[in-house]
Amino acid sequence: MTLGVDVRSSDREEAQRRRPRRKRGRRLLSRRDKVVLTLMLGIPVLIDLAFIWFPALGSIVLSFTRWNGIGGLHLGKTCQPPPAPSVLQNGCFYGVQNYHQAATVYPQFWPAVQHNLIWLAVFICFATPLGMLFAVIIDRGIRGSRIYQSVLFLPVMLSLALIGIVWEFMYSQNLGLINTVIGRNGNSNAIDWLGNPHLNLWAVLVEATWRQAGYVMVLYLAGLKAVDPSLREAATIDGANAWQMFWRVIFPVLKPINIVILVVTVIESLRAFDLVYITNHGSNGLELLSVLVTNNIVGEISRIGFGSALGVVLLVISIVPISIFLYQTFRREEPR
Amino acid sequence: MLKGIAGAAGLAATPALIAACSSSGGGGAKKGSTGSGDITFGSNYSDPSTKGAFATLTQQATSATSVKINVNTVDHNTFQNNITSYLQGTPDSLCTWFAGYRMQYFAAQGLLAQIDDVWDKIGSNFNDATKSLSKGLDGHYYFVPIYNYPWVVFYNKSTFSSKGYSVPTTWDQFTALAQQMKKDGLIPIAFADKDLWPALGTFDILNLRINGYDFHMQLMQNKAQYTDPKVTEVFKHWAEILPYCQSGANGRIWQDAAKALENKQAGMMFQGSNQVAANYSAANLADLDFFPYPAINPDFGQDYMDAPADGFIMPNKGKNGGSAKKVLEYIGTGPAEVAYLKTDKWDVGLAQNIDTSGYNAIQKKSAQAIAACKNVAQFGDRDTDPAMAAALEALIQKFIDDPSDSNISSIQKSAADQAKTIFG
Numbered sequence A: 001m002t003l004g005v006d007v008r009s010s011d012r013e014e015a016q017r018r019r020p021r022r023k024r025g026r027r028l029l030s031r032r033d034k035v036v037l038t039l040m041l042g043i044p045v046l047i048d049l050a051f052i053w054f055p056a057l058g059s060i061v062l063s064f065t066r067w068n069g070i071g072g073l074h075l076g077k078t079c080q081p082p083p084a085p086s087v088l089q090n091g092c093f094y095g096v097q098n099y100h101q102a103a104t105v106y107p108q109f110w111p112a113v114q115h116n117l118i119w120l121a122v123f124i125c126f127a128t129p130l131g132m133l134f135a136v137i138i139d140r141g142i143r144g145s146r147i148y149q150s151v152l153f154l155p156v157m158l159s160l161a162l163i164g165i166v167w168e169f170m171y172s173q174n175l176g177l178i179n180t181v182i183g184r185n186g187n188s189n190a191i192d193w194l195g196n197p198h199l200n201l202w203a204v205l206v207e208a209t210w211r212q213a214g215y216v217m218v219l220y221l222a223g224l225k226a227v228d229p230s231l232r233e234a235a236t237i238d239g240a241n242a243w244q245m246f247w248r249v250i251f252p253v254l255k256p257i258n259i260v261i262l263v264v265t266v267i268e269s270l271r272a273f274d275l276v277y278i279t280n281h282g283s284n285g286l287e288l289l290s291v292l293v294t295n296n297i298v299g300e301i302s303r304i305g306f307g308s309a310l311g312v313v314l315l316v317i318s319i320v321p322i323s324i325f326l327y328q329t330f331r332r333e334e335p336r
Numbered sequence B: 001m002l003k004g005i006a007g008a009a010g011l012a013a014t015p016a017l018i019a020a021c022s023s024s025g026g027g028g029a030k031k032g033s034t035g036s037g038d039i040t041f042g043s044n045y046s047d048p049s050t051k052g053a054f055a056t057l058t059q060q061a062t063s064a065t066s067v068k069i070n071v072n073t074v075d076h077n078t079f080q081n082n083i084t085s086y087l088q089g090t091p092d093s094l095c096t097w098f099a100g101y102r103m104q105y106f107a108a109q110g111l112l113a114q115i116d117d118v119w120d121k122i123g124s125n126f127n128d129a130t131k132s133l134s135k136g137l138d139g140h141y142y143f144v145p146i147y148n149y150p151w152v153v154f155y156n157k158s159t160f161s162s163k164g165y166s167v168p169t170t171w172d173q174f175t176a177l178a179q180q181m182k183k184d185g186l187i188p189i190a191f192a193d194k195d196l197w198p199a200l201g202t203f204d205i206l207n208l209r210i211n212g213y214d215f216h217m218q219l220m221q222n223k224a225q226y227t228d229p230k231v232t233e234v235f236k237h238w239a240e241i242l243p244y245c246q247s248g249a250n251g252r253i254w255q256d257a258a259k260a261l262e263n264k265q266a267g268m269m270f271q272g273s274n275q276v277a278a279n280y281s282a283a284n285l286a287d288l289d290f291f292p293y294p295a296i297n298p299d300f301g302q303d304y305m306d307a308p309a310d311g312f313i314m315p316n317k318g319k320n321g322g323s324a325k326k327v328l329e330y331i332g333t334g335p336a337e338v339a340y341l342k343t344d345k346w347d348v349g350l351a352q353n354i355d356t357s358g359y360n361a362i363q364k365k366s367a368q369a370i371a372a373c374k375n376v377a378q379f380g381d382r383d384t385d386p387a388m389a390a391a392l393e394a395l396i397q398k399f400i401d402d403p404s405d406s407n408i409s410s411i412q413k414s415a416a417d418q419a420k421t422i423f424g
Helices: A002-007 A011-028 A031-062 A097-104 A109-139 A145-157 A160-171 A177-181 A200-225 A229-237 A242-253 A255-270 A274-280 A289-297 A304-333 B002-011 B014-022 B048-065 B076-081 B083-088 B101-108 B116-125 B128-133 B157-163 B171-183 B198-220 B229-244 B254-262 B273-279 B321-331 B334-341 B361-371 B386-401 B405-423
Strands: A074-078 B039-043 B069-073 B094-098 B144-148 B151-156 B187-190 B266-272 B288-291 B304-306 B309-313 B375-377
Touching (some): A145 A200, A160 A177, A274 A289, B116 B321, B144 B321, B151 B273, B171 B229, B198 B304, B266 B273
Parallel strands (some): B039 B069, B187 B266
Antiparallel strands (some): B151 B266, B151 B288
16 A cells, blocks of 8 residues: 555654554545455455464474374373373373474484485476476477477376376386386396385486476476567577577576476475375385375374474475575565 | 465364364263164275175165165275274264274274173174174273184195195295295295385284284283394394395385286285285186295294284264164174175185185185184284384385394384384
């Protein structure tokens, strides 16, 4: 609203203006305006509170409890040390024990953090640049570009769960395509792509890249189509080669789309879940924080407090790129 | 973006919170134990074959008790994953479940209705082992079984006769046979653990053979320690046969291992009968046979095995408990089990007076093998806390990757540490 712009000018002026402005502002709004405003602001705020802040804060509270999801919470009660049987120790306040156990006793925790970071690194350093490369090549109008475009985009239309299943056939030890083609499908020499903990993360990252590259390609292609052709013409007249044209002219012009792609990449790598869950429920070399949260909360295990603690760790990790992104976005808008 | 991720991290906890609001702890109240009329039956028998068998069972139950039954079938894994909120929400009058700690855990928290009065009527149909697996930790009944199945070593008769192998009954014979098979170009033991639970069966049987039933159950219930030297023995014996097991087990689903046995590339496979036999094509089924796991410690011989029992529970919050109990009284009879087993050919009934004339060879032998045991365990993931079973499953995959002595001791230590946090 207009209020905000004027208020900025200087503190003294602001102090003088505040009262009359406010009054005028209040007078300007009719009852109907107020109702509309309340509804338009109130409903999103309520939805935001109910579906984002309540669960997020709920997770944080639960992460300090020991609870199996049965019966109520007794936050006033502190969990007693053993030998009390576990079933009786339920819904009690557990301090930072869940975090402590995750970091010290739970063997899947540190591998999961590491794998999440590897996932992010591979997406940023490999999958996304690959998608951009596809887009640039196709944008140059090579012969059959529409066919390549469709083929590369096809994986994006499949659900991640389906991609996991499709690749399972490719990677199968004795019956899979890859081992058959390279002649390693015997009983003694078969490569265990999805079971070997040193290989399987990379095998799954190939699956993920297969889809991510197509996704980025389509986004980037849309951006490239929107570039003003006169820029290219001008660059050509100035004698720029293809490399210079891309990096000096096209890439800077595409800044908004680059940011969108960066955000998509970070989101896709932090929410990585489907592929590893389909492959082996995120065990033995494929641990990811999202899977550990699910494994502890959904299902019979029901260590709600412990799983929530892992969820909070994921939240904290997510907040880092979010903050950078928000900082960048708002900083850019300020000068205007 | 902030919304998306914070929401994703937080949403996971929402169902649980809602569940917390709607439940007040139960505590063995008898809400669902009376009332008559139609009942609903929650079923996880979602595979076509078991679904058909279950449909036959409920039809027979309706005609025997004149209680109308509406079946709600849910995908097997989904049902299992939702059980906690299902039992606290609006459950069906009856539902499918498993025997063992998995049932006792919910019974102890007041989510299941006590059915001692049902067992007053059906008790004479079952032996003591079945009775004890149907009881909660408080000694009351909460479960009516329908079938069980044995975990045994499967082989092809034709392979054994053509190569002149004989069925091993001791550990030495077993390892010698495995060695011979390897020489003959076979995979001695088909093996797969991608689904995490199958290898738990091998842990169970080795523990039962080496340390006996009592120690096994103590270990499962956190009354014995995973750092116990007795557990080291289990892993050491396992490490002895691991070179004869199909390599790359962590990346293979058990169905593929069963295929290797069916194709006669493998000599033996240790797994449940309702998995291996059910996976065999009808043409090859006549060639399939099995033997109980060979004896290791003479003190225990071949006295024990895993024979998981599936059956039914009555959620405390279910409606029309009076009718539901009538149905349970019918299910706990020989004729009901026969009705179910008409289409399910891989499991065996538990009633003592059951008519076994419809059994195939595998079923007949299964029933004998289970009856020959002094006691049967349910299965690693049914006899202990689900969180502990998951921890053990993950550690066993590590063992399969690296069966060295140093890794065994670090696995034992990690299992013991995790047991402290899970049971503590």
